[in-house]
Amino acid sequence: MPGFLFYIFAAITLFFGVAVVVLRNPVASAMALVMSFTGVAALFISLDAYFIGTLQILVYAGAVMVLFLFILMLLDIKAEAGKHTSFGTALAGIFLAVVFALQVVTVLAKFSDGDKTLESTPLQLNVAAAKSDLPTITNDLKAGTLPDAKLMGEVLFNQYPFHLQIVALLLLAGTVGVVVLSKRDRSEKEEAP
Amino acid sequence: MITLNHYLFVAGLLFAIGLAGVVARRNILVIYMCLEMMLTAANLTLVAFSRFHLHDGLPDYSAQALVFFTITVAAAEVAVGLAIIVALFRTKQSVDVESVTKLQG
Numbered sequence: 001m002p003g004f005l006f007y008i009f010a011a012i013t014l015f016f017g018v019a020v021v022v023l024r025n026p027v028a029s030a031m032a033l034v035m036s037f038t039g040v041a042a043l044f045i046s047l048d049a050y051f052i053g054t055l056q057i058l059v060y061a062g063a064v065m066v067l068f069l070f071i072l073m074l075l076d077i078k079a080e081a082g083k084h085t086s087f088g089t090a091l092a093g094i095f096l097a098v099v100f101a102l103q104v105v106t107v108l109a110k111f112s113d114g115d116k117t118l119e120s121t122p123l124q125l126n127v128a129a130a131k132s133d134l135p136t137i138t139n140d141l142k143a144g145t146l147p148d149a150k151l152m153g154e155v156l157f158n159q160y161p162f163h164l165q166i167v168a169l170l171l172l173a174g175t176v177g178v179v180v181l182s183k184r185d186r187s188e189k190e191e192a193p
Numbered sequence: 194m195i196t197l198n199h200y201l202f203v204a205g206l207l208f209a210i211g212l213a214g215v216v217a218r219r220n221i222l223v224i225y226m227c228l229e230m231m232l233t234a235a236n237l238t239l240v241a242f243s244r245f246h247l248h249d250g251l252p253d254y255s256a257q258a259l260v261f262f263t264i265t266v267a268a269a270e271v272a273v274g275l276a277i278i279v280a281l282f283r284t285k286q287s288v289d290v291e292s293v294t295k296l297q298g
Contacts, residue, residue, distance in 0.1 A: 123251060
């Protein structure tokens with residue numbers, strides 16, 4: 001990926017990230033977050049993680065943010081937008097962010113592996129093709145393409161099948177939990193006129 | 194030349210922005226959005242490390258599997274968290290964090 005694309009998408013990610021925090025209207029914050037997530041998805045794709053990038057757009061920028069917007073509009077939050085954050089808390093937030101950013105910079109300055117570039121660590125599809133067992137993956141690798149989704153599936157179902165089932169169970173538990181939480185109390189309903 | 198440090202720095206800044214938002218904002222929903230932003234920043238570091246740590250000439254897919262699980266758990270967490278926020282709004286008629294003081298001694 002050309003270098004300037006990285007800077008463009010990094011700028012989109014960070015600019016709209018700041019917009020999420022700064023904008024007063026929560027709906028505007030949610031839309032800014034969608035843009036920020038799209039920028040992150042582009043960065044994922046620049047790192048040859050096509051599947052994760054797609055997932056980022058589908059799940060985060062799509063499903064999760066629609067859920068957020070749905071709740072924002074359901075509760076009609078806009079009335080709250082007039083309240084102001086006190087100067088002290090804003091200062092505390094900025095201070096924490098600056099301290100954290102400085103810490104990241106000092107750690108990265110001494111991180112010797114951090115100087116690797118995408119060009120100096122190219123994907124070696126031929127090496128991978130020789131090691132791969134599955135013919136569909138081997139054929140793709142030999143053809144010079146990275147079968148990202150297939151490799152993800154291979155890892156998920158061969159190395160982490162148990163974890164995958166646990167996550168499925170977690171989603172089921174989440175669904176049941178949401179239904180229980182959103183149901184009004186029966187006693188409360190009977191008391192209401 | 195884009196190095197690994199570039200990606201890690203962007204992820205660090207995104208995390209810092211999310212952290213500032215969690216501390217400074219008072220709207221629970223915006224705080225929640227900032228939490229999601231911090232999770233995404235962590236995912237970005239994982240994917241960056243996976244790409245730069247080649248394993249048989251391919252990115253380290255264990256890291257991307259971890260990102261997959263993180264995204265799934267985050268989606269479940271958002272669903273449950275928003276249900277809690279809706280329940281909270283029903284009793285308090287507000288999404289301001291300062292209106293929630295029930296656990297205060």
